[in-house]
Amino acid sequence: MATTTTKNGSRSSKVASNLNGKSNGAVASSKTPATASQSNGNRRPTPTVEEQADTLLARVRTTILKKFGVKIQLREKRLQTKIGHATKEKIGLDIAAQLKKSGKTMNWQRWNNEVFPALFGQPDALRHDVEVIAIVMAKLYDVFELDPTEAIKGLVKFNQESLAKRNSYNKQDDSDDEEDDFDDLEDDEDEETDESEEDLDEDSEEDSDIEEEDDSDAEDEMDFDEAEDEE
DSSP states (O other): OHHHHHHHHHHHHHHHHHHHHHHHHHHHHHHHHHHHHHHHHHOOOOOOHHHHHHHHHHHHHHHHHHHHOOOOOOHHHHHHHHHHHHHHHHHHHHHHHHHHHTTOOOOHHHIIIIIHHHHHEETTEESSOHHHHHHHHHHHOTTSOSSHHHHHHHHHHHHHHHHHHHHHHHHHHHHHHHHHHHHHHHHHHHHHHHHHHHHHHHHHHHHHHHHHHHHHHHHHHHHHHHHHHHO
């Protein structure tokens, strides 16, 4: 009986140890994936340079809008505006040149405010994609490439050159106005000089009149003295 008890006890202890080992292993194995998943969940992927730029861009525009009330335009919007102005000016100049050949005058008011908006929209709010307008301009004028990207570059360059010309004209007009003001200033100085010379002439004439009066008084006194001597 003792032997049986011992054997049963040893067997039961072995079974218990085996069960405990399996259960502990199962618990350990079940905990390991959970821990791994938790550690992976805590790790955030590093943002790319593009994502960092987008985040900073949004902050820049929002801050400027709050502090100054100004909305900074994006690159696409600036390109759209440049292409819109370039298209309006290029076609408008073409129409004006054709009308001039036949002795007619270009109605820029109608083109800028009626016809162009009906066809393309406003330069800063075009009705079509910039690529579409660029291809249209390339099909109209051989100075622009048929490739949309190159045509866009050509339109932007045309707009920049046109703006530079207008600025140079404005500077020339300002310099001409300054020269006119300087000429007017010189004329005023000449007039003042002439007036001062006239004043000097008048003063000299008055002085001469006074001297003549003094001489006549002296002659009268001499005549009076001579009369007394004769008496």
